[in-house]
Amino acid sequence: MTMESNMTATSFAAEFAATEEEWRRAAEAALKGRSLDSVLSHRTIDGVSVDAIASRAAPRTIAGRPAGAPWIAMTRIDLADPSEANAQALEDLNNGATGLSLTLAGQGIGQGLRIESLSDLDRTLDGVLLDLAPIHLDLAPYEGRIATAMLAALVERRGLAPASVKALFGVDLLRDLSRTGALARAWPDMRRRFAGVAEDITARGFAGPVVLADSRVVHCAGASEIQELATVLGSATDHVRAMIDHGFTLEAAAGQIAFAFACDAQQFASIAKLRAARLLWARWREEAGLAPAPVHIHAETSRRMMTQRDAHTNMVRTTIAAFAAGVGGADSIVVLPYTHAFGASDADSRRLARNAQSIILEESNAYRVADPAAGAGAIERLTDKFAEAGWRTFREIERQGGLFEALRSGFWQTQILEIRAARAEAVATRRAPLVGVSEFPQSGEVPPSLAPQPAVDSPAPSAASRTVGEFGDDAAGFRAIVAALAAGASVADIRLASRPRPTASATPLDLDRLASPFEELRAVNEGAARRPRAFLALLGPIARHAPRAGFVRNLLTAGGVEAVDGPIGAEPLAAAAAWRASGAPLAILCGSDDAYDEQAAACVAALRAAGATVWLAGRPKNAAELQEAGVSRLVAAGDNALDVLREASKLAAVVDARAGEAS
Template sequence: MTTASTTASATAFAGDFANASRDAWLAAAEAALKGRPLDGVISRRTLDGLAVDAITERVPPRVVVGRPAGARWVAMTRIDIGDPAAANAQALEDLNNGAAGLSLVFGEPGTSAGVAADTLDRLDQALEGVLLDLAPIHLDVAPFGGRQSAALATALVERRKIDPASVSILFGVDVLRDLVRTGALPRSWEAMCGRVAGAITGLSRRGFTSPVLTICGRSWHNAGASEVQELAGVLASATEHVRGLVAAGLSVETAADAVSFTLACDAEQFASIAKLRTLRLLWAAWRRESGLPDRPVHIHVETSRRMMTLRDPHTNMVRTTIAAFAAGAGGADSIVVLPFTSAFGASDWDARRIARNAQAIILEESNVHRVADPSAGAGAIEAFTDALADAAWGLFREVEAGGGMLAALTEGSWQQRLADARAARSAAIARRSAPIVGVSEFPQAGPPLAVVSEAGPAVAAAPALKPLAVEITDDVAGFDAMVSAYHDGASFADIRAASKPIPSVVAHPIATERLAEPFETLRARNEAAPSPPSAFLALVGPIARHSGRAGFIRNLLVAGGVDAVDGPVGAEPEAVAEAWSATRAPLAILCGSDDGYAQVGAALAAALKARGATVWLAGKPREGRDELAAAGVARFVAAGDDALDILRSVVDLPNRQSAGAAR
C-alpha cells in the first residue's frame, strides 16, 4: 500500500554518534530520567490503540510522493471578514507580506461568518487586485454552496478574461460534509451527484484543471475523530462521491481526478506528519484498486480548530506553529494557519499577521520544503505511517461493507463512532493525561487576557430577489445557466430561490466541541459568580515538603476558577483550623509529603473537620489512608483523577456565608 520511491542508501547522520543503536539511546534516556519509568515517556498508545515508540532505529528511506522536492507549499491565509472591501484589504495585505494564496470563506450579507461575496460584483470587489493566475484560491463554501460558488468563481475568471488553465482554485465541493452540517440534503443523493457531475463537466469544458471535490476531514476531526477515523472517513467519503459521479455519467478516472482532500493538523506533530503521508498511501492504493494510474492528490491543511483555546490564547501560537510545521513536513500542498484568537470569532490585524508570519518563518528558516518527504527513513514515523495505513484501510473496508459512508451517516453509525472517540478523548483531558497548556495545565490565575477582535464594517443587505431568465437544472446545463445568471447580476439568494429544496435524505448533524471547552466553561461560570468558590490549603510541614502537592492543587483549582487560600506554614493543627475558620471556604485540602501526613495528617484532618470543614488530601499515601479517612479525609486527590469531577465537586460545596463565624 505505497506510493513511494525508495533510495538505496540512508543518511549517515546517525553514524556520526558512537554506539548510535537503540540500546544506547535507551540507556542514555534511562540515565537522564534518574529512575523515572521510561515506557510512558518514549512510548504511548493513540486513541486508536496504535503504539508509538519515539526511539526507533532508522530504516531505508521510503519517499512518499506528493509535493515535488524543493517546491514550496502554498501558504494561504483565511479571509473571512464580512465586508468585501475590508476582506479585500486584508487579502492584499496578506499577499503583499508573505502569503501565496487565499482561503476565501463565503458568508451571507448581514452575518459576520465569512465574506459576503454573493454576487459577481461583490466577489470581484473582495478579490480586486488579486492576480488569480498567480495566487491559488481555496473556496471555503457554505453548506451546499459548492456548485454556486464554483459557478461564481467561473464568472469572475471569465469577466477578467483569464485563461482558466492558469488558475488554481480548490472549489470546495463535499456533499456529505454538508449533509452532516445541516442534517438533510436539499435533493436526493442522485440529484446532488448530478449537480456535482454537471459542475465538473462545465468547468472542464471551460478549461479549468483544478479539483472540484475537496473531501473534508476537518468535519470529522472537529467532531472528535481519531487519526484513523479521519483518514478512513475521507477515503469512504471520496469513494461515495466517486460512485455517485460514475452513476451520474462520469468515468471513474474523471471522477477520481476531481478529488482533493482537506485535513486538520494539530499539535501532535508526529501524528500529523504521519497522517498526511498515510493519506497519500491510501489514495494511491485506492486508485490502484480502481485500475487507475497513480497520480498525486492535492492535500489542503488547516490547523486544528478543536485544539484552540480561549484561556491563555497566546499558547495557540505554539500549537498552530507545530501544526503548520507538521503539515509542511508531511507534504501538504497548501496550508492555512488559524489566527491565535480564532476561538473568539473574528480576529484582528495583528493575530492575522502572526498567523501569516508563522508559515513564512517555517518556510524560510526550516527549509523543510526543500526535502522530498523529510521524515522518510525515520523509524518511528515510518512505523506509525504503516500502522495508520493498515488501521484506516481496515476501517474504510468496514464502512464499505456496511453500505458506504452515505449509509453510515443516515443510520448514525459514523456519528456514533465519532462520539465514542470524542468521549474517550474528553475523559483523557478531564484526567489531564492529555493536558491542555494554559487551560488544564499551568493555567494563569486572574482574569483572562483581553483579546481584540475585529468583525469589520457592517455588510450591506442582500440585493432584492429577482427572477432568473434561465432555468437552473441539476446537470451541466444548470451549471452553465448559473454562470450566465451571475454575469447578469444574480445573487446566491436568487439561485436558491430558483431551486427550492426537496429534502429526501436526512442524517443527525455531528456535534463539535473545542477540547478546552469543558474547563473553560466551568472556569468562566465560577469566575463570574457573585461569590466565586474557594478552597483552603492546609500546608503540612515546611515549604520544601509541601510545595510540590500544594502547587499541584493550586494549578488544579485555578483551572476551574476556584480561589486557593493558603493556610499558615508549620502551624499546629488547631492554629490551622482557626485560620480556616476565618475564610469562607467550605473545603480544606491537606497538602504535604507522605511523611508529613503520617506525622500530623490525622490530627490536622480531625481539627478541621471538628470546625465544620470538608477535608480532602492531596495525594494517595501508600500507608495510613484508613487512619486519615477515619480522621475526616473525605477524598484523596491525585494526578490521573478526573479533574473536572473534582472541580465540580468543589463548586457543589456551598460557600460559607460569613468569615470568622463561630464554630
C-alpha cells in the same frame, strides 16, 4: 600557506554510549527504576503504538508535492465586508502569502466573507491576479454550486483562461451532511447537481479539483487520525461514484479529488497522517485499476486544539502544526490566527499567522527536501500503521454501503463519538494536558481584547428573482446559474430559484474545542457573584508541602476556584480558625507523606469540628485511615480534574445558598 587542523582534541564524544544497547542501559539507570518503554512509547487515542526511537527504514518515494517546491502558503480571508477582505488579501499577498482561502458565510446571519453578488466577489479579489494566486473556497454547507458558479463567472468576466487559474472549489456533500444533519434536497438530486457542476467546470478547462474530501469536521468532532483517513477515502469514493453515474470516466472522476486535513500539535502523528493519506490514495487508485497519480492535500491548523485561555500558547501549537503539515507533504496550508477560538482576529494575530509560514518556508527551508521524513524509522512505522488501519476502517464504511449510508444510519457518528469520549476522558484526567488551560493556568489572566467580527444579514431576494426560472440539476442548470450571476442576479435570487427542499438524513456531529469544558467552568466560576474558593491547610515547612500545594493551586485555577493559603505549619486549632476566617467551604490538606503521618489526623479532626469539608492532596499510605477520620476525597494526579473542580464548585454553591437563607 598551511592550515591548522580543525579536529577536536577532546574526548567529549567518548563519554556517550556508542550503541543503542549501551544507550538503553544508561537511560534506564538514569530513570531509577522507571520503565524506559513508558518514556519512549505511547499509544494514540485509538490504540496505535507510537515509538519515539526506531531503526532507520529504507527510504521510499511517496508521490506528492514536487521535490524542492514550496507549498502554497494560504491566508484565511473571513472578514464580512468585501472591501475590508480585499485590503486584507492584498496585504497578505504582498507580505508572504501565496494563496487565499476565502471563508464564505452561509445563508442568514453568520461570520465569514459575505458574497451576495458577482460584484462582491470582484471587489474582494480586486487587484488579485487569479492566474498567480491560488484560491481555496472554504464553503458554508451546500453553497458549493453557487460559489463555484461565482468563481467561474468572475474568471469569465476577467477574460482569463480557466486552465491558468488554480482553485480548490471545496465541494464535499458528505462533510456538509455531517455538519448539518440534513440535505438541501434528496440525495439523488444532490448527486446529480454535484455531477453537473463537475461536468461544466471540467468543460470550461479548470484544472483544479472540484471535490475536497474534507476531514476537518470529523477532526473537530473528536475523530482519530485513522477515522480522518477513512472519512476522506469514503467521501472521495462516494463522489467518484456520483460522477461515474452521470457520465464521467473513472480516470476523469478520480482527477477531481483533493483532500483536506486538520493538523494539530501532535507533530509525528500529523506528519504520518498526511503521508498515509498519499499511500492510501495510491492504494485506492491501484484497486480501481488506475495508474499512480498524486492527490492535492490541503491542510489547516487544527481548530480543535485552540484555546481561549493563555491564547498566546496557540502560536506554538499552530507553528508545530504548520511545520508538520509542510514536512508531511501538504500542497497548501492555512495557519489559523492565535485568537481563532474567540471567533475574531485582529491585524496582529493575522500577521503572526501569515508570518509563521514565511518563517517555516524561508528560514527553515523545510520545503527544499522532498519528504523529509523518508527513512525515519519511527515516522515510517507510524505512517504504515495509519495507512493499514485507515484502509481497514474505510472498508468497514464500504460494507455499510459507503459513507453516505454510514452517516444516514448513524454508524459512522457512533464510531467517532466513542473516540471523542475517550479523548474527553484523557483531557479531563490531564493525561492529554492543555498548557495554559488544564496545566499551568495563569491566575488573573486578562484575555485579548478583540472587536467582534460583524455579522451581516443576507439580503432578501430582489424583484428580479421572479424572472429567474428554476435551475436544473445538470450541467446546463449550472451554466444557467453562471449566466444569471454574470447578468447581475444576487446569491439570494439563485438560492430562491434553486428551490431547496431539506430532508433530514443524519445526526449532525457536535464540534467543539478540547479546552471548552475547562474554560466554560472557569468562566462561570470567575464570573460568579461569589467566586468559589478552597482553603489550603499547609502542613509542615514549605519544603514539605510545596509540591502538593502547587499541584492543588494549579488544579483549582484551571476551574476558576480561588485558592486561599492557610498559615504555614499552623497547629490544628490555628488552621481551623484560619479556615473559618477564609470563608471557604472546603479545606484541602497539603503536605508530604511524613507530614500526613504526623499531623494530618489531628488537623482533619479540628477542621471537621469547625464545619469544614476536608479533602487531602495525594494518595499517602495512610489514606484509608485518614478517610475514616473524615477526609471525604483524595485529590491526586490521574483523577478526573473536571469532576474534582465541579464538586468543589458545587460545595461553594451550597454554602452560598445557606448563607443567603440565613440572611
